[in-house]
Amino acid sequence: MIISPPYLPESGLMSDDKSKPDPVMDAVDKFELAHGIYPIAADRRWHCGVHLAPVMHGAVRAIADGEVMAYRVCQHAIDSGNGNAGFVLLKHSTETGDGRTLTFYSLYMHLMSLTECHKLGIDGQGLADFLLTPSGPDAKGQVTPAVKGSGQKVRRKDILGYVGQYQGVKYLHFETFMLPGDFDAYFGGTQLGNNVPDTPTTTDWWGHCYYMIPAGLQFFALPPGADAHNKLNGIEFTPLQTDKNELPLIVETYFSKGSKYTNVWSVAADGSRTPLTDQPVPEAKYEYDLYKRAKALYSTCPSDGYEMLRFGRILSSNTTQPTWVRVTYAAGKQGYIDISKAEIKKLSDADFPSFMCWLKVTDGNTPFGSDGLCDIDALKRIVKDAQSSDATATTEVQKADELSSYVRSHDKIRQALRGFICNAPSEWDDTGNETRWAKLRDKDGFYEGNEQGYQDFLKYLKEIQFWDVTGLPAGQKLWFFHPLAFIRHFRKCGWMSAAELSRAMPAASPENVDRYKASINFISAKYLNFGKVRISHFLGQTAHETANLRGPMVEHGNNTLSAAYETDAHYYMGPDAYSYFVRASGYEKLNNALGNEYNSGDGIKFRGRGALQVTGRAAYADYWVYRAWLQKDSFDASWWVKNGWWSVPRNASIRPAIIDNPQNISARANGNEFNPIDVGGWFWVCHNINSVCDVESPINRIATASNGVSTIINKYDTPTFARRQHNANLAKEVLCDAV
Incomplete structure (x- = not known):
């Protein structure tokens, strides 16, 4: 799967920190705005996208090859020039493994009008022909109709438009989502939502490697069999410590620029995790030496050994080989453990392990009530925050302010929200408008006592919405992802269709x-x-x-x-x-x-x-x-340089490889x-x-x-x-x- 964010740097970008292997996503993460947090809007309603604002009115690019499902191109901005209603909705179908098809959608909202593009000197620059003219009747101050795609294809990195503004603020509203059938077809083959996953038996492996180590296993200062020089079959190991781990461990390993990096968490009885490593622990040049290590440590079949060192298991067969890895098993303590043991579960990012904060949010565990509003105490229970909410927040405005302040001021909470995979309605589907917005007319609501204002709002909202032209089923919940978390995760998978x-x-x-x-x-x-x-x-x-x-x-x-x-x-x-x-x-x-x-x-x-x-x-x-x-x-090393190899008749004591x-x-x-x-x-x-x-x-x-x-x-x-x-x-x- 080849995927990239909607903004791309136009020159070389390398990270000075080799433990951070994706500097492009690190840069794009900085564009996320606090007023568009996923999946909770400032008014406590669903907000299943993010707001991204680059430094300039940057080009918005397709994140993957896809098909245009719907779009709107406006000649003019709306709301006296303060708002952009242009958008493109794409459908993507790609692969993440042998026989593993992933179908998803991406939405790019608030794209700049053609008039504004012209004023900035980017009129038509890099845009496909169908994006060069208004999608329907266009009058200044009004919303241009959206239209259904007609089979147009785009490729990853194609320009879909330029970042506009909405309500006077420059940003892109960006979403990724899946239809229920597509979601079930793909994630039914993963371990998403499984709190007791087992080591998979398939070859569908990509991204980072994870080890689930139960409590009470033995760690060694050196792998058994190491000699007096701390070497095992010629491979040197740094002496560490011998002990057992008191708590279960989650170990994450990955390679970047030739080095291996390891993060470790201990797991408490309630499932909460405590980091044992402040930063990823590096093992310099470990990846570059994988072949050397495989030859030395796995003499019976170095190819299998290479897979053990690379994947934590042998993907090409059902066999296993003892494999010693360096792990922090308690605060300030490291030792070697054989991860080939059956009781140690081996997974990868292809499995979407829940212990890496992936969480399906559906009717059974949602923090959103039947009124469509998020309850702060329900959210705290989900993210395992024992702190109670402010009992003085009683009005809707106070509740919204409390929730918004809580989310914005806690980095840990925002990180947890990035792992939410939410079963929610689309805000671009008008079939849910009356339910979604009804409380605006209640006491303390924005339109309290102003029915005409409320009806005008619904009329305007329906003009902005576009679901009826997409050809997608209306009135159903979709599966939404934090779009930058979705892209970052699947960028680890380089499987090419x-x-x-x-x-x-x-x-x-x-x-x-x-x-x-x-x-x-x-x-x-x-x-x-x-x-x-x-x-x-x-x-x-x-x-x-x-x-x-x-x-x-x-x-x-x-x-x-x-x-x-x-x-x-x-x-x-x-x-x-x-x-x-x-x-x-x-x-x-x-x-x-x-x-x-x-x-x-x-x-x-x-x-x-x-x-x-x-x-x-x-x-x-x-x-x-x-x-x-x-x-x-069965043969002599470097036989071809031995005296007598070339003689006629050849020296029979010299054994070439047969x-x-x-x-x-x-x-x-x-x-x-x-x-x-x-x-x-x-x-x-x-x-x-x-x-x-x-x-x-x-x-x-x-x-x-x-x-x-x-x-x-x-x-x-x-x-x-x-x-x-x-x-x-x-x-x-x-x-x-x-x-």
Whole structure:
């Protein structure tokens, strides 16, 4: 799922604090205004959006690819120029995992009129044609009618309009919501609302990793088996403390810029959490060293070990491996615990765990009464605030002021509200107007004794509302999210839909996109941490190395060699190819570090295969060991530099790696989609290419790290560097936040 906020910086943006991996969202969070808090308005009614105000009248952009459901374009502002009624409502359908479709809507309200845009010199700048003329009859001071969308498509980052104002204040009213059927279809596959979640058995994993550690488990100063130098299989561990945890723990871990970060909370009997870490605890370069750690600590199958270190569980199989992680288990105390134990539950952001403050708010636990107004004491019970409300607040004005002051003055409460997922009516649906606003006529109400004023208000409100043109069901409750929390959360998921991957690799055929999509997304999670810059470079290099995913993914085979030449028994390509791989390329020359035997056919047998064209018997052997297809002790390390390897007859005491199935990492037939992509991801982390990508801003349009990546992939092929960068730029334009 590729998603971004409605405002984007127009130049490079990098965070100095590496523990904060999303500086774009950190910047946009600062635009949220106190008078538009989600989900409670200043008058105690539902307010299922947020008010955002950038410094200038900034461009409002689509947060994801979508379809226009309804819109209003005004020539003039209303209310003597103090209000903007322009809006765009989009429908989005995307993917967050294999077979996981998410359908949601986004609303952008109070967009600037065309006349105001013209005065500011942004007349028509970047807008689609349907947004360049009024959507209906337009008279100064009146509300222009809204119209139903007619199938118009927009792409993420397209400009939908510019920030206008309402009631004299400049801001955007912004919402994200789901229809009940779409909500149930998606969240029925998560653990939202489950207070006792179990470790999932699916591969639907993204975002941060969470461990639920029950009370009374053993923590160690060092992993058992560590030697006198505090090393376990050559990996050094810092000595910590030995003890048991008195309370259950919630552990959050994530990677950012190569480092690992950990937050920990203890959990009291009533479910309340107390932070044991003031700031995320860093382990520098931990992610960059994952491959090294996996090889050392999981010798039987380093690939499984890599997944344990990355995900907390092995997604590609049902097995498990002992995995020691560093955790703060009490105030000022840290130790190592094996998180592979079954009693420790492993989840991710894909599960929407309730202990990370996601809360479904519906009729059974809502702080809103039957009159549609929020009760402050009911709200305090939900957020576990024992403090009672002000007993002197009796009038509606006093109650509204008390609630508004409570929410605005407590950061902790506003953070809790960001996790509310609310089943509520839309304020843009006029079927609920009489109920929603009836109390305005009561004693102390705004329209007390002023029936004509109340009716004029309802008439104006109905003109602003637009639900009747959307084609969506009227009179029903929807599921609303704090829109910035929704975007921030789903930005952790980099799973690309077929449409997104096709745009990122535009020369790839639809058939090959469909064929490799799941594998590319899985290795993006496993090796690239769903980093958009990293993925852009990986796709750019893969596009070049595989001729855009064509053919069997084998050197000199993507365009001319059919998959039939990549069978288990046949990998020979004829005398011309033999000449190339032996004489021209040096693939079988004496003392070649590729580990190929001279004049033996090794050059052809172990030619470049997979997403990044891994080459040579030595590299094949490393990957075969990584996947547990070959035992490390079955051959001599660096056999090709040992005296006598090249002699005729060869020194029988020297054992090269014996690999009879090199086609395992080619795409020789359907059904072998994963291995050629995975071997590319393996090569990527073997050479720590993520560290090269991580110096690049996700805002810049140019893939500035491209030459560094290309040099690692193939330093001898410098004439192709420009094409590789072009491919990476295409992917970055689609996946990253560059505008």
